[in-house]
Amino acid sequence: MSVRERKERERAERERLIVATARELAEQQGWDAVTTRRLAERIEYSQPVLYSHFRGKREIIGAVALQGAAELAADIRAATAAADGPRARVTALARAYLGFAAGHPAVYDAMFQLDGGLAFAREDTPEPLKDAFAALQETLRESAGAGVDPGLFTELFWAALHGLATLTRAGRLPPEDTERRTALLVDRLAVL
Amino acid sequence: MSVRERKERERAERERLIVATARELAEQQGWDAVTTRRLAERIEYSQPVLYSHFRGKREIIGAVALQGAAELAADIRAATAAADGPRARVTALARAYLGFAAGHPAVYDAMFQLDGGLAFAREDTPEPLKDAFAALQETLRESAGAGVDPGLFTELFWAALHGLATLTRAGRLPPEDTERRTALLVDRLAVL
DNA sequence: CCCTCACCCTAGCATCGCTAGAAATGCTGG
DNA sequence: CCAGCATTTCTAGCGATGCTAGGGTGAGGG
DSSP states (O other), X not given: OHHHHHHHHHHHHHHHHHHHHHHHHHHHHOGGGOOHHXXXXXXXXXXXXXXXXXXXXXXXXXXXXXXXXXXXXXXXXXXXXXXXXXXHHHXXXXXXHHHHHHHOHHHHIIIIISOOOOOOSSTTOOHXXXXXXXXXXXXXXXXXXXTOOHHHHHHHHHHHHHHHHHHHHTTSSOGGGHHHHXXXXXXXXXXX | OHHHHHHHHHHHHHHHHHHHHHHHHHHHHOGGGOOHHHHHHHHTSOXXXXXXXXXXXXXXXXXXXXXXXXXXXXXXXXXHHTOOSHHHHXXXXXXXXXXXXXXXXXXXXXXXXXXXXXXXXXXXXXXXXXXXXXXHHXXXXXXXXXXXXXXXXXXXXXXXXHHHHHHHHTTSSOGGGHHHHHHHHHHHHOOO
C-alpha cells in the first residue's frame, strides 16, 4: 500500500503549495487579486482542484490565517525571551506584534480582517489561535497588576495592539509615530 | 430658472435616498447584500442612476461612512457633556464609542473596515472625519497626562477603542466582559 | 405645436466563486 | 503485458457581481 501513501504525500504537498501561493499572491498584490482562477493558474492546476482541498476561498484564507497565527506566536515568544526584565518584555511583545502586522499585512488581514471562517473565543477555536493568545498572556500576565484578571488584561492589551495595527495600516494613523505610541501604551497599560 | 432648481433638489433628494437605502440594507443584511442591483431596485431606479451620483460602490460606502462619522461625533459630545468630572467623561466617551460600534455595525464597518475611498490623517481628509477625531480629543486631552501630546494620546485611546470594537464584533472577544474591559481601559490609560 | 436635449433604462461585458459532467490518467487483477 | 476500472483532473458553464455603452423617451423651450 505504498502507492496510497505516496498519493497522500503528494496531496499534502499540493495543499501546502496552494496555501503558500495564496499567501504569496496576497502579499504581493492584495487579497483582491487572489481569485480562484489566478490561484489555480499559479499552481498549474485547474480551479476544481482547489475545491478538492478546501471547501472554498474562505477556507484557503483560513489556512493562511492559521499559519500566520503560529508564526505570530513564535515571533512573540522569540522576542520576549530575548528581553531582560518585565518592561523590556512587554515592549518587545508590542514591537513584535506590530512588526508582524506591518511586515505581513496580507496574513494579518487573513487572521483578523477577512472572514476565514474561523471560530474564536470558543470551545472549537483552532489550536494555533489559542496558542497565539497564550503567547501574549505568558508575557502579559506579569504586567496585569494586582487584582486584575490576566485574561482580561491580555484581551485589552491585545485589542490596543490590534487597533494600532489596523488603523496604522489603513492610513488612519501616521506611521512615523508608531514607536512613541508603543512606548505610551506600555507605560500606561502595563503595571511594572 | 426654477425648473433647474427643482431638478437639483430632486437630485439631492435622490442621492440622500441612495445613501439611506444602502445604509439600511447594510444594517439589515450586511454589506455583502448591498449590490448595485438590489440597491437600484430598492430606490426604484435602474443601476446606471447610481453611477450618475457616485463613481461606484466605494463612494456609496464612503458616503455612509461620512454620515456615521458625524453621528459618532455627536454621540460622543452628547455623552461627555452629560458627565460630571474627568473620569466620568472618559468613561462616557468609551461607552459611547463602543455603543456606537455595537449599535450600528454596518456603519462602523463602512467607516473603518471597508474601503470607502476616504483619506485619513492627511490634508484632504473629509471634515466629518477630522471632526470625529476632534470630538475624541476634546474630552481626552484633559486625561493625557503631563508631558504627553494630546494628539498622540487620543490616537492611542482611539486605537484601543477601535480594537475592542472590532474584536468584539468579530467574535474574538466575549461580549459579556465589555464593561470590565472598558473600566480597565479607562483606569489605566487615562491620567485622572 | 414641434423640436431638442437631458435624462434614464435596456442590454451587455468582463470577472467573480463555484460545480456538473466529460476526458484522461494511472493502478490492479488476470 | 494488457484490459478494465476507479480515481483524478479538466473543460465548460451557471448565477451573480461591478460597471458602461447606446438607444429611446419624455419634459422644457422657442
